[in-house]
Every structure is written in C-alpha cells, then in structure tokens.
Amino acid sequence: MGKQFHAFMFPWFAFGHMTPYLHLANKLAENGHRVTFLLPKKAQKQLEHHNLFPDNIVFHPLTIPHVDGLPTGAETASDIPISLGKFLTAAMDLTRDQVEAAVCALRPDLIFFDFAYWVPEVAKEHRVKSVLYFVVSANSIAHELVPGSELGVSPPGYPSSKVVYREQDAHALFSFSMFFERLYHRITTGLMNCNFISVRTCKEVEGKFCDYIESQYQRKVLLTGPMLPEQDNSKALEDRWSHWLNQFEPGSVIYCALGSQIKLEKDQFQELCLGTELTGLPFLVAVKPPKGSETIQEALPEGFEERVKNRGVVWGEWVQQPLILAHPSVGCFVNHCGFGSMWESLVSDCQIVLLPYLCDQVLNTRLMTEELEDGSRRRASVMDKDSEVGGRVRRNHTRMKEILVSPGLLTGYTDKFVETLQNLVDSNLE
Incomplete structure (x- = not known):
C-alpha cells in the first residue's frame, strides 16, 4: 500500500454539495488519508457533526468577500434565492487568493472541486492533481454538460430516448435556465482542464450515462457510489418527532421535504399544504417559508392548523431526514428529487412521490420514473395497497433497494475509488 495522501476539498457553497463532499472526506480519512476542507466560516458549525474523523479532517474556513447584490451575511446557497446564485459564484471566485495561499502552504496531493472552474489552473501551477467531483446525477451531466448540449434538447448520442423534457416541465426549465447558462461555461471549463472526473453514482443505476460521459470527454470517469452516510446508531431521532410519529400506524405517515434551496411561491406552498390535508393521512411537511413570508404560520391556508392539528405538521426548519425516513410510521416520501434525496x-x-422544481431534478425524476419504475407515472395513490400501478412501483422500488443495499456494494465502490486515487498519486501521473 502506498503512502497516505493529502486531499483538499472545495465544493460549491451549498449544503447539498458540501455534505456529500464531507461524506467522501470521511471515507478518505477512514483509510488514513488527510483532508483539508475549504468552506465558508458560517457553514462549519452546521457540518461539524458529519466529521467522523476530526484528527484527519481539518476544516479551513474562508472569508466570503463582499459582492454587490449578495445580501449581507449570505455565505451559502441556502441563505439566498436561486436568482441570486450569480452573486454567490462571484464571491466564490473572489476566494481564489485564499485557496491558492492554502495550497501553497499545505501542499496537498489532490484537490476536489465542482463549480470553481479555476481550480485546475491553481492546481497545475502548484503540481497538484485536480479532481472534478460531481454530486449530481450522471444523467444530468450527460444531458446538459457534454459538448454541443442545448438546454432542453437531448445531445447527439445521448443514451436514452426516454429521459426528455415535456411541456409540463416548462416551469422547471424556466426557473433553471438562467442559472444553467451561468454554470455551463464554469463546469465544462473545469471538465476540460481537470486531471480526473468522478461522479457520486453507481453503474447499477447510471452505467450507460457514465459510459457516455467517458466517450464525450475521452477520459475515465471514476465512481464513488451513492456516498450515503453510515448510519450512526448513537444518534436518535429528536424526541419531538419520535413522540409525534409513534402515535401513528406503521407506514401511514406522509413525509414531504423539498430541500434547502427551494422556496415556493405562496400559492404553491398553500396548494402543497391543502393537497397533503386532502389525503386524509397523517403528514409532516418540512419546507422553507414561502416567498414573501417570514414564518410558516403566517402563510398557512385559513383554518388549516385547526383542521389538521391532530395529524399534520408543517415545519420550516431543518429535520433529521434519514432518521425520519427510517421511522416505521413513515410510509411515503414526497420530495424534489434532488440527487441526495433520490438515493x-x-x-x-x-x-416515492416526486415534485421536481429545477432542471436537474426533472432529469432525476425522468430517471426514476422511466428507467427505474417502468414509466409508472399515471395518477394513482402509492399508499393504496390495492392499486395496480402502486403495486408495480413498490415491486420495482424493492428490487432496486435490494441491489443498492446488497452486502459490499456501496463499500466496494468507495474502497475501489480510494485505491484508485492512491495509485494515481503514487504513479505521479500528469
């Protein structure tokens, strides 16, 4: 076995990116490697509890420079609406001097990045390998980030005729289009200049899309597997939620969460509340207050709290999602199909019920419904045990879960990935 290496990690300033990067850091640290994790100062406190190897993983907080248009104190994507993303990327670019100073002082062997397209330049100057690590789906990369891609149109040779946009996806496309235009150049520049490409996925789910990326960029795509965190049995679900969920029958509760970045319009938020109420089932909805509202309570439909007080909760703060999903009373997960939530x-x-909001979430939803669930999109209740469509979806879901949780599959991916990195560092490839 070769010597231990030292890796920098510099993900986009969003918890949906920083968290899986930290899960990967844990896997590297578990194998004796050192990690320096670069992140905004404010984010460190929220991520520290995910650091399972504090002796090997060191947080290196960055000062986020002021950018006109970025609200005072905003340091991560969860602090701002998506429409202000360009100001946060500008602030990220202004941390280049801090990143370069850290590279110069600490001399890492590798640096992992995603949105900071200039990292390969810094890495090359200091004789460091750069690894573009994607935490979005290989399907999204294949559809949107290969040469000649055009938003909303499958590129030449794209390996699926099923995963395409429909008119119903217009809102998601529109809400993502400006953000996409800003990101496309950044990410493709990083793709063309990095030493290695890696993706948080596995071939059992996205093999043909990984092969397509390899053919388009003419380089090997390294897979980490889904990079799901180890279940920490020492951590329990908060009493607030365990006591509330314990009062309901097994598999009867609907849990709905739309991620840290999505902020609904008020009418969308109220429709979501009323829709869950109409199911007649107990529910927990965890979403941010809608646009124009400071709190969840002020935006709720009239009379809603009184009508659902014994069976429904709408919550505007962070929750322990994996532990909630593992509770026996929870039987349905309504989500935005962000890549982490998909896994x-x-x-x-x-x-599973999917409510995609952004472009990559639409693609993840197409992957789930067409590639994994045999196209079962017809209107039906997945909670109805007598539903033919619901039954087929449940069988397909069970089959895929059995593959993903089969002994050794996930650890096999991470072990092979770490071994490959070790060999790349040892061989001193350029």
Whole structure:
C-alpha cells in the first residue's frame, strides 16, 4: 500500500454539495488519508457533526468577500434565492487568493472541486492533481454538460430516448435556465482542464450515462457510489418527532421535504399544504417559508392548523431526514428529487412521490420514473395497497433497494475509488 495522501476539498457553497463532499472526506480519512476542507466560516458549525474523523479532517474556513447584490451575511446557497446564485459564484471566485495561499502552504496531493472552474489552473501551477467531483446525477451531466448540449434538447448520442423534457416541465426549465447558462461555461471549463472526473453514482443505476460521459470527454470517469452516510446508531431521532410519529400506524405517515434551496411561491406552498390535508393521512411537511413570508404560520391556508392539528405538521426548519425516513410510521416520501434525496428514497422502504422544481431534478425524476419504475407515472395513490400501478412501483422500488443495499456494494465502490486515487498519486501521473 502506498503512502497516505493529502486531499483538499472545495465544493460549491451549498449544503447539498458540501455534505456529500464531507461524506467522501470521511471515507478518505477512514483509510488514513488527510483532508483539508475549504468552506465558508458560517457553514462549519452546521457540518461539524458529519466529521467522523476530526484528527484527519481539518476544516479551513474562508472569508466570503463582499459582492454587490449578495445580501449581507449570505455565505451559502441556502441563505439566498436561486436568482441570486450569480452573486454567490462571484464571491466564490473572489476566494481564489485564499485557496491558492492554502495550497501553497499545505501542499496537498489532490484537490476536489465542482463549480470553481479555476481550480485546475491553481492546481497545475502548484503540481497538484485536480479532481472534478460531481454530486449530481450522471444523467444530468450527460444531458446538459457534454459538448454541443442545448438546454432542453437531448445531445447527439445521448443514451436514452426516454429521459426528455415535456411541456409540463416548462416551469422547471424556466426557473433553471438562467442559472444553467451561468454554470455551463464554469463546469465544462473545469471538465476540460481537470486531471480526473468522478461522479457520486453507481453503474447499477447510471452505467450507460457514465459510459457516455467517458466517450464525450475521452477520459475515465471514476465512481464513488451513492456516498450515503453510515448510519450512526448513537444518534436518535429528536424526541419531538419520535413522540409525534409513534402515535401513528406503521407506514401511514406522509413525509414531504423539498430541500434547502427551494422556496415556493405562496400559492404553491398553500396548494402543497391543502393537497397533503386532502389525503386524509397523517403528514409532516418540512419546507422553507414561502416567498414573501417570514414564518410558516403566517402563510398557512385559513383554518388549516385547526383542521389538521391532530395529524399534520408543517415545519420550516431543518429535520433529521434519514432518521425520519427510517421511522416505521413513515410510509411515503414526497420530495424534489434532488440527487441526495433520490438515493435516500431508493434505500428507504417508503413509497416515492416526486415534485421536481429545477432542471436537474426533472432529469432525476425522468430517471426514476422511466428507467427505474417502468414509466409508472399515471395518477394513482402509492399508499393504496390495492392499486395496480402502486403495486408495480413498490415491486420495482424493492428490487432496486435490494441491489443498492446488497452486502459490499456501496463499500466496494468507495474502497475501489480510494485505491484508485492512491495509485494515481503514487504513479505521479500528469
């Protein structure tokens, strides 16, 4: 076995990116390697509890420079609406001097990045390998980030005729289009200049999309597997939620969460509340207050709290999602199909309902419904045990879960990935 290496990690300033990067850091640290994790100062406190190897993983907080248009104190994507993303990327670019100073002082062997397209330049100057690590789906990369891609149109040779946009996806496309235009150049520049490409996925789910990326960029794509966190049995679900969930029958509760970045319009938020109420089932909805509202309570439909007070909760703060999904009373997971939530859906026992909001979430939803669930999109209740469509979806979900949780599959990916990195560092490839 070769010597231990030292890796820098510099993900996009969003918890949906920083968290899986930290899960990967844990895997590297578990194998004796050192990690320096670069992140905004404010984010460190929220991520520290994910650091399972504090002796090997050191947080290196960055000062986020002021950028006109970025609200005072905003340091992560969860602090701002998506429409202000360009100001946060500008602030990230202004941390280049801090990143370069850290590279010069600490001399890492590798640096992992995603949105900071200039990292390969810094890495090359200091004789460091750069690894573009994607935490979005290989499907999204294949559809949107290969040469000649055009938003909303499958590129030449794209390996699926099923995963395409429909008119119903217009809102998601529109809400993502400006953000996409800003990101496309950044990410493709990083792709063309980095030493290695890696993706948080596995070939059992996205093999043909990984092969397509390899053919388009003419380099090997390294897979880490879904990079799901180890279940920490020492951590329990908060009493607030365990006591509330314990009062309901097994598999009867709907849990709905739409991620840290999505902020609904008020009418969308109220429709979501009323829709869950109409199911007649107990529910927990965890979403941010809608646009124009400071709190969840002020935005709720009239009379809603009184009508659902014994069976429904709408919550505007962070919750322990994996532990909630693992609770026996939770039977359905309504989510936005962000890539992390997609994996959590697949390895849970919950039925899955998808409400995509952004472009990559639409693609993840197409992957789930067409590639994994045999196109079962017809209107049906997944909670209805007598539903033919619901039954087929449940069988397909069970089959995929059995593959993903099969002994050694996930650890096999991470072990092979770490071994490959070790060999690359040892061989001193350029």
